[in-house]
Amino acid sequence: xxxxxxxxxxxxxxxxxxxxxxxxxxxxxxxxxxxxxxxxxxxxxxxxxxxxxxxxxxxxxxxxxxxxxxxxxxxxxxxxxxxxxxxxxxxxxxxxxxxxxxxxxxxxxxxxxxxxxxxxxxxxxxxxxxxxxxxxxxxxxxxxxxxxxxxxxxxxxxxxxxxxxxxxxxxxxxxxxxxxxxxxxxxxxxxxxxxxxxxxxxxxxxxxxxxxxxxxxxxxxxxxxxxxxxxxxxxxxxxxxxxxxxxxxxxxxxxxxxxxxxxxxxxxxxxxxxxxxxxxxxxxxxxxxxxxxxxxxxxxxxxxxxxxxxxxxxxxxxxxxxxxxxxxxxxxxxxxxxxxxxxxxxxxxxxxxxxxxxxxxxxxxxxxxxxxxxxxxxxxxxxxxxxxxxxxxxxxxxxxxxxxxxxxxxxxxxxxxxxxxxxxxxxxxxxxxxxxxxxxxxxxxxxxxxxxxxxxxxxxxxxxxxxxxxxxxxxxxxxxxxxxxxxxxxxxxxxxxxxxxxxxxxxxxxxxxxxxxxxxxxxxxxxxxxxxxxxxxxxxxxxxxxxxxxxxxxxxxxxxxxxxxxxxxxxxxxxxxxxxxxxxxxxxxxxxxxxxxxxxxxxxxxxxxxxxxxxxxxxxxxxxxxxxxxxxxxxxxxxxxxxxxxxxxxxxxxxxxxxxxxxxxxxxxxxxxxxxxxxxxxxxxxxxxxxxxxxxxxxxxxxxxxxxxxxxxxxxxxxxxxxxx
Ligand SMILES: Nc1ncnc2c1ncn2[C@@H]1O[C@H](COP(=O)(O)OP(=O)(O)OP(=O)(O)O)[C@@H](O)[C@H]1O
Ligand SMILES: [Zn+2]
Numbered sequence: 001x002x003x004x005x006x007x008x009x010x011x012x013x014x015x016x017x018x019x020x021x022x023x024x025x026x027x028x029x030x031x032x033x034x035x036x037x038x039x040x041x042x043x044x045x046x047x048x049x050x051x052x053x054x055x056x057x058x059x060x061x062x063x064x065x066x067x068x069x070x071x072x073x074x075x076x077x078x079x080x081x082x083x084x085x086x087x088x089x090x091x092x093x094x095x096x097x098x099x100x101x102x103x104x105x106x107x108x109x110x111x112x113x114x115x116x117x118x119x120x121x122x123x124x125x126x127x128x129x130x131x132x133x134x135x136x137x138x139x140x141x142x143x144x145x146x147x148x149x150x151x152x153x154x155x156x157x158x159x160x161x162x163x164x165x166x167x168x169x170x171x172x173x174x175x176x177x178x179x180x181x182x183x184x185x186x187x188x189x190x191x192x193x194x195x196x197x198x199x200x201x202x203x204x205x206x207x208x209x210x211x212x213x214x215x216x217x218x219x220x221x222x223x224x225x226x227x228x229x230x231x232x233x234x235x236x237x238x239x240x241x242x243x244x245x246x247x248x249x250x251x252x253x254x255x256x257x258x259x260x261x262x263x264x265x266x267x268x269x270x271x272x273x274x275x276x277x278x279x280x281x282x283x284x285x286x287x288x289x290x291x292x293x294x295x296x297x298x299x300x301x302x303x304x305x306x307x308x309x310x311x312x313x314x315x316x317x318x319x320x321x322x323x324x325x326x327x328x329x330x331x332x333x334x335x336x337x338x339x340x341x342x343x344x345x346x347x348x349x350x351x352x353x354x355x356x357x358x359x360x361x362x363x364x365x366x367x368x369x370x371x372x373x374x375x376x377x378x379x380x381x382x383x384x385x386x387x388x389x390x391x392x393x394x395x396x397x398x399x400x401x402x403x404x405x406x407x408x409x410x411x412x413x414x415x416x417x418x419x420x421x422x423x424x425x426x427x428x429x430x431x432x433x434x435x436x437x438x439x440x441x442x443x444x445x446x447x448x449x450x451x452x453x454x455x456x457x458x459x460x461x462x463x464x465x466x467x468x469x470x471x472x473x474x475x476x477x478x479x480x481x482x483x484x485x486x487x488x489x490x491x492x493x494x495x496x497x498x499x500x501x502x503x504x505x506x507x508x509x510x511x512x513x514x515x516x517x518x519x520x521x522x523x524x525x526x527x528x529x530x531x532x533x534x535x536x537x538x539x540x541x542x543x544x545x546x547x548x549x550x551x552x553x554x555x556x557x558x559x560x561x562x563x564x565x566x567x568x569x570x571x572x573x574x575x576x577x578x579x580x581x582x583x584x585x586x587x588x589x590x591x592x593x594x595x596x597x598x599x600x601x602x603x604x605x606x607x608x609x610x611x612x613x614x615x616x617x618x619x620x621x622x623x624x625x626x627x628x629x630x631x632x633x634x635x636x637x638x639x640x641x642x643x644x645x646x647x648x649x650x651x652x653x654x655x656x657x658x659x660x661x662x663x664x665x666x667x668x669x670x671x672x673x674x675x676x677x678x679x680x681x682x683x684x685x686x687x688x689x690x691x692x693x694x695x696x697x698x699x700x701x702x703x704x705x706x707x708x709x710x711x712x713x714x715x716x717x718x719x720x721x722x723x724x725x
Contacts, residue, residue, distance in 0.1 A: 001019045001020075001021060002019065002020055002021070002022075002023040002024075002048060003017050003018070003019055003020075003023075003048065003049055003050075003051070003052050003056070003059065004017070004018050004019075004020045004023050004027065004032070004045045004047075004048055004062060005017055005045070005046055005047040005048070005049050006018060006032055006034055006043040006044065006045055006046065006062075006092075007043050007044050007046050007090075007091040007092040007094075007095045008034070008036065008041045008042075008043035008092040009041065009042075009043065009090075009092045009093050009095070009096035010041075010090060010092055010093075011090060011093065012090055012706060013084075013088075013089075013090045013091070013702075013706060014090070015046060015047075015091065015092075016034070016036075016043075017049065017052040017053060017054065017059055018032075018034050018059055018060055018061060018062045019056075019059045019060070019061045019062065020032075020061065020062040020065065021061070022065075023045075023048060023062075023065065024048075025048055026071065027045050027048070027065055027067075027071065028045050028046065028047060028048060028071060028077075029044070029045065029046075029071030029072035029073060029074070029076070029077055030044070030045050030065055030066055030067060030071045030072075031043070031044055031045075031065075031066040031069075031099070031103060031104055031105075032044070032045055032062050032063070032064065032065050032066065033062070033063040033064040033066075033105070034060070034062050034063055035060050035063060040063060042104045042105045043092055043095065043096075043104075044072070044092075044095045044099070044104075045065070045071075046077060046091070066103075069103065069285050069288065069289075070288060070289060072288065072305055073305060073307065075342060075343065076303075076305045078342065079098075079303065079335075079338075079339060079342065080094045080095055080098055080303070082335075082338055082342075083098075083328065083330050083335060084328075086330075086338075086695070086720060087328055087329055087330050087718075087720050088698050088699075088702045088718050088720060089327075089328040089329075089330075093327065093328055094328050094330075097300070097303075097324075097327060097328050098300070098303035099284070099303075100277065100280040100281040100283075100284045101277055101280075101281075102277040102278060102280065102281035103281045103284060103285070114282065115153050115154055115155045115267070116153070116154055116177055116178075117151040117152065117153060117154075117177070117178040117182055117265060118151055118152060118153075118154055118157060118166075118170070118175045118176065118177060118178060119144075119150045119151035119152070119175065119176060119178045120141055120144055120145065120150065120174065120175060120176075121173055121174055121175060121176035123172070123173045123174055124141050124169070124173075124174030124175060124176075127141070127174060128141055128142065128145070135165075135168075136162050136164070136165035136168065137162075137165040137168045137169040137172060137174060138174075139161075139162040139165070140157070140160060140162040140163065140165045140166060140169050141169060141174055141175070143160040143161060143162055143163075144157060144160070144175070147160070147188055147264060148188050149186045149187075149188050149264050149265060151178040151182055151264075151265055152264040152265065153260065153264055153265065153266075153267070153268075154166060155260060156260050156261065156264040157175075159257065159260070159261070182265050183237075183265065184236050184263065184265050184266040184267070184293045185233050185236030185237040185263065185266070186263070186264070186265050187229075187233050187262050187263055188261065188262060188264060189261060189262060190229075190230075190262070191226065193226065193230070194223060194372075194374070194376055196222070196371075196372045196373065196374060197223055197226055197227055197230070197372065197376070200216065200227055200370035200371070200372065201227055201230050201231060201234075203368070203370055204231055204311075204346055204348065204370070205231070205234055207346065207368070209344070210344045210345075211340055211341045211343075211344050211345060211346075211347075212340075212345075212346045212347070212368060213337055213340065213341075213346075213347050213349065213361070213366070213367040213368070214346060214347065214348045214349065214367060214368045214369070214370050215317075215349050215350075215351075215354055215358050215359065215361070215362040215367045215368070215369050215370065216348050216349065216350035216351075216370045216371075216372070217350075217351065217352070217354055217359075217362070217369065217370070217371050217372070217609075218350065218351075218352060218370075218371065218372030218373075219352050219372060219373060219374065219375060219381060219578070219607065220352045220375075220381070220574065220575065220577070220578020220579070220582070221375040221376060221377070221378055221381075221542070221578060221582040222352070222372035222373070222374060222375055222376055223372065223375075223376030223377075224315070224350045224352075224372065225255070225258070225315075226376065227348075227350070227370075227372075228244060228313045228315065228348070228350070229258075229259070229262050231311055231313065231348065232244070232259075232263070232294060232311070232313070233262075233263070235310035235311050236263065236266060236293055236294075238310060239308065240308050240309065240310025240311070241287070241290070241292065241293060241294070241295070241306045241307075241308040241309045241310060242293065242294045242295070242309075242310060242311055242313065243294075243295050243301065243302070243304060243306055243309060243311070243312045243313070243336075244259070244294060244295070244296045244297075244312075244313045244315065245297065245298070245299065245301060245302060245312070245313065245314045245315065245322070245332060245333070245336060246296065246297070246298060246315050246316070246540075247298070247299075247315070247316045247319035247321045247322055247539070248298065248319070248321050248539065249272045249273070249274050249298055249513070252270055252272060252296065252297070252298070253513065253516070253517050253520070254520065254541075255296060255315075255540075256268065256270050256296055259294060259296055263293070263294065266293040266294055267286065267291055267292050267293045267294070268292075268293065268294045268296060269283040269286055269287060269292040269294065269295045269296070269297075269304075270283065270295075270296045270297055271283050271284065271287075271295060271296070271297035271298075271300065271301035271304055272297050272298040272300070272301065273298065273300060274513060283295070283304075284304060284305070287304040287305055287306055288304075288305040288307070290306075290307045290308050292304075292306075298321070298332075299321065299322050299323075299324060299330075299332030300332070301332075302332040302335050302336050302339065309343055309345060310345065311345055311346050311347070311348070312336045312339065312340050312345065312346075312347040312348070313347075313348050313350070314332075314333050314336050314347065314348065314349045314350065315350050315351075315540070316350070316351055316539060316540060317333050317349035317350060317351045317354060317355065317358055318351045318353055318354050318355040318358070318571055319539070320568070320723055323721075323723050325723075325724075329717070329718075329719045329720065329722070331721060333349065333355075333358075334721070336349075337349075348370070349367070352574060352575065352578060352609070353570065353571035353574045353575060353609055354609075354613075355567075356567055356613055356616055356617055356620070356627065357626065357627045359610075359613045359617075360617060360627050375582065377544075377582065377583055377584070378581050378582055378583060378584070378586070378587070379586075380581075380586065381578075381581075381587075381607045382549070382577060382578075382580040382581045382586070382587030382588050382589045383586070383587070383588045383589070384577060384588075384589040384591065384604055384605040384607070385401075385588065385589065385590050385591070385605075386591050386592075386593055386596040386601055386605065387399050387401045387402065387590055387591065387592045387593070387596075388593070388594070388596045389592045389593060389594055390594050394592075395492065395496070396484065396488060396489065396492035397420075397484045397488075397489060397492075397552050397553065397592075398418075398489070398492065398493075398496070398550075398552070399590075399592050401590060402418075402550040402552075402590050402592060403496060405548050405550065405588065405590055406418075406493075406497065406530060406548065406550070407497070408548075409529075409547060409548045410497060410499070410500055410529055410530075413545075414545050414546070414547040414548070414585060415523070415526070415528065415529060415530070415531065415543060415545045415546040415547065415548075416529070416530050416531065416546070416547070416548040416549075416550065417530075417531040417532075417533055417537060417546060417548065417549045417550070417576070417579060417580075418489055418493065418530065418531070418532045418533070418550045418552065419533060419534075419537065419538065419549060419550065419551045419552070419576045420484070420485070420486055420489055420532065420533075420534065420551075420552050420553050421534050421535050421553070421572070422484070422485045422486065422534070422553060423448075423459075423485055423486050423487070423506040423507055423508055423534050424448035424449055424450050424457070424459075424485035424486070424487060424508070425448075425449045425450060425451035425452070425481055425485050425487035425488045425491075426448070426449040426451075426481030426482055426483050426484060426485055426488055427446060427448055427449075427482070427483040427484075427485060428446040428447070428448070428449070428481070428482050428483060429447070429449050429456060429467065429468075429479055429480070429481055429482070430479065430480055430481075430482045431471035431473065431474060431476050431479045431480075432476075432478065432479075432480060433471065433474055433476040433478070434471060434473050434474035434476065436471050436472065436473035436474065436479075437482075438456050440458040440460065440461065440463065441463070442458070442461045442463055442675070442676075442677050442678045443458055443460045443461050443673065443675050443676050443677060444673055444674045444675040444676075445458060445459070445460050445673060447464075447465075448485065449467065449481045449485075450464075450487065450508065451467075451481070451487055451488075451491075452487055452508065454466060454467050455467065456468075460673065460676055460677070461676060461677040461678075484552075484553065486504055486506050486532050486533070486534060487504065487508075489532050489552070490502055490504045490532045493530050493532065497529075497530060500529040500530050501527065501528050501529045501530070502528070502529070502530045502531075502532065503519065503522060503523065503528035503530070503531050503532070504531075504532045504533070505519055505523075505531055505532070505533035505534070505536055505537050506532075506533060506534040506536060507534070507536065510536065520541070523541075523543055523546075524543060526545055531546075535572060535576075537576065537579070538572055538575045538576035538579070539575060541579055542579075542582055543579065543582070544582060544583025544584065544585070545583070545585070546579055546580060546581075546582070546587075547580055547581050547585045547586065547587045547588065548580060548587070548588050548589075548590070549576055549577050549579055549580040549587070549588075549589045549590070550589075550590045550591075550592070551573060551576065551577070551589070551590070551591045551592065552592050553592075554569065554573060554591065554592075554593060555593050555594055555595060557569040557572075558595060558598065558600070561672065562724060562725060563620065563623065563625050563725060564723065564724075564725070566600055566616055567616055569600065570600055570603070570604065570609075570612050570616075573591065573604055574604060574607070574609065577589035577591075577604070591604070599612075599615060600612065603615070624687075624689075626721070629687050629688065629689060630687070630688050630689075630690065630691045630693075630694040630721070631685060631686065631687050631688075631694075631720075631721065631722060631725065632685075632686045632694060632698055632718060632719065632720045632721070632722065633683050633684070633685055633686070633718070633719040633722040633725065634648060634651055634683065634684045634686065634705075634716060634717075634718055634719075635671070635681060635682070635683045635684075635716065635717050635718075635719060636648050636651075636668075636681070636682055636683075636684075636714060636715065636716040637676075637679040637680060637681040637682075637714075637715050637716075638679065638680060638711075638713050638714045638715070639678065639679060639680065639713055640680055641670060641674065641680035641682060643680075643711065643713065643714055644668075644680055644681060644682040644714065645668050645670070645682045647710060647714055647716060648668030648682055648683070648684040649668055650708070651684060651701075651705060651708075651716075652665050652667075652668065652684060654701065654704045654705070654708075655686070655697070655701045655704075658697060658700050658701065659697060660693060660696075660697070662688055662689040662690060662693050663686070663687070663688045663689075663693055663694065663697050664686070664687045664688070665684065665685075665686055666684060666685040666686070666687070667684070668682050668683065668684045669682060669683060669684075670682050670683075671683050679715075685725065686698075694720075698718065698720070702718065705718075
């Protein structure tokens with residue numbers, strides 16, 4: 001009886017064998033349901049071994065092999081295999097992460113194209129010619145004609161001004177389904193390229209075929225998106241698929257819309273974790289079957305199977321959200337580069353503020369450099385001005401200079417953004433009489449005051465409760481919120497500028513995708529004058545009337561302990577500042593700081609990312625931090641800190657025996673946020689001079705660690721190339 005080897009989502013690096021009467025070699029790469037313990041699990045067939053690893057008589061039969069969808073191809077299995085090896089994660093867990101849950105459960109999955117191509121039917125043309133009748137459906141036909149391309153996806157038609165009438169027009173036979181092959185690359189609404197854009201596009205398209213990583217370093221507003229779209233167009237025209245990664249779901253709606261508008265006949269699939277299960281499975285199967293033309297998504301879409309893949313585009317490649325921070329801690333950007341190498345394709349990593357790792361690759365000419373030094377529309381980058389707050393009296397954190405600048409914008413009917421990367425009203429509630437402060441009972445963190453809904457909330461574990469009326473410790477009724485968050489700034493701005501429409505944009509104001517889209521629409525329509533926002537507002541947005549960005553509270557990050565903190569701060573400030581003056585109106589950035597002479601701010605004022613990168617890399621070289629060394633972090637957590645630390649000390653001793661020269665195992669230390677959701681956390685850093693050295697060590701070490709018996713209460717994980725150290 002044939003034996004199948006299955007990767008199952010279990011926290012140990014082991015594969016499991018089952019029997020399957022009718023299994024064939026062609027079932028490798030198919031999803032299965034199998035009995036496991038007292039229940040059942042879903043997994044993936046990764047091989048048909050000749051013999052089982054255990055006594056064949058004890059193997060259980062498989063329950064179901066999912067044969068309605070094509071098996072995942074070899075290159076996909078190699079991809080998840082690489083991720084499992086490189087990040088030292090069980091293959092079954094990588095598979096579980098990479099596959100949509102519905103597909104993995106081996107449920108029936110519909111691969112239907114739910115977004116058909118439609119075109120104006122002869123009957124529709126007839127009514128347009130008569131044009132005596134007037135109706136919404138008729139208006140829609142005209143809009144379809146004006147789009148200049150036919151056929152169009154139903155979703156694209158629905159987004160037209162009279163789009164709601166699409167069903168009506170179809171029922172009347174005025175629109176019809178398009179049959180036969182349609183060129184997918186037809187583009188609408190293309191602007192004339194700038195010279196720089198044209199040059200970089202030529203560089204990519206005229207490069208020798210094969211693997212080629214590129215850094216597209218383009219200043220904010222330089223039109224990197226247009227470069228992606230043109231590259232995508234060239235790929236579609238060549239019959240290839242495009243994978244486009246964006247850092248956050250929050251950025252997908254506008255981009256999705258833009259891509260769909262640009263290529264109205266293409267099958268554009270978006271993949272992210274917020275999709276309904278059915279939609280995610282369907283999108284994945286469309287990618288797998290080759291029906292999808294463009295897959296657009298967040299980090300997990302790097303696992304979309306794409307048989308006709310032509311190019312991978314990674315927008316905002318520096319963004320930390322490409323790195324998964326739990327479970328399998330992969331970096332989608334790095335996996336994208338590996339994938340491009342595997343498939344022999346170009347990969348374009350774009351950013352105005354590249355990660356120092358990528359920047360260094362480009363400088364060492366391992367990556368090609370594509371640069372856009374000028375903005376596409378605006379004539380210049382915004383003017384950056386530091387406001388020295390050392391001797392200033394601030395009004396709820398707002399300097400007179402910033403208030404005046406906002407006032408000017410209001411008079412001119414332009415928009416301002418006050419950036420503060422801290423949501424809530426105040427970061428803590430405190431009692432001036434006895435010194436009580438609002439601590440989270442489960443974390444080593446403070447509870448944040450949310451005045452808008454009168455709650456104290458932990459931003460780490462999510463626990464919350466009402467704001468007390470008096471100090472829980474001494475009964476004092478005069479307890480005070482201490483420090484500032486976006487809600488407090490919002491409240492003060494409303495008082496200072498009663499005539500202005502103040503809009504707060506943070507995770508509390510945009511809890512759902514619909515709320516987020518509504519906020520963006522409000523801003524784009526010019527129905528807000530002053531925005532108060534967190535990093536949600538810093539990324540990728542393009543609002544032509546936004547001409548002023550004020551930054552408050554940035555100093556806190558200047559002294560953070562993490563060696564990546566300056567890089568992150570610089571990126572964040574350059575990105576948020578880059579939202580100003582992107583259209584015809586000139587922009588200005590006002591940065592309030594007590595350290596106006598700090599080199600970071602100096603480089604920022606000159607928009608000199610390269611100077612900043614050189615400085616930061618010099619510092620890292622001296623300290624031998626990445627990219628001049630390679631790191632992995634072993635983390636452990638338990639209800640008591642001692643247990644976590646002792647496990648790490650034990651792990652360290654296990655590792656020391658096999659640690660070669662050039663590999664360093666540090667002392668276990670408590671994590672900065674030691675207690676999180678009632679668990680105490682510690683970490684152990686491993687550092688090596690060479691990547692190969694680190695990987696070789698981890699391979700041996702992980703085997704030893706997986707073989708350890710630990711108490712049920714203890715959990716541990718390995719994080720390769722950790723971002724937070
Ligand atoms: N060739 C062009 N002609 C006219 N407008 C253009 C052209 N290229 C880009 N634009 C416009 O310039 C603006 C900035 O482009 P885009 O948002 O792509 O910048 P970006 O490089 O992604 O910037 P950021 O890094 O700040 O997100 C957009 O409004 C875009 O429509
Ligand atoms: Zn908490």
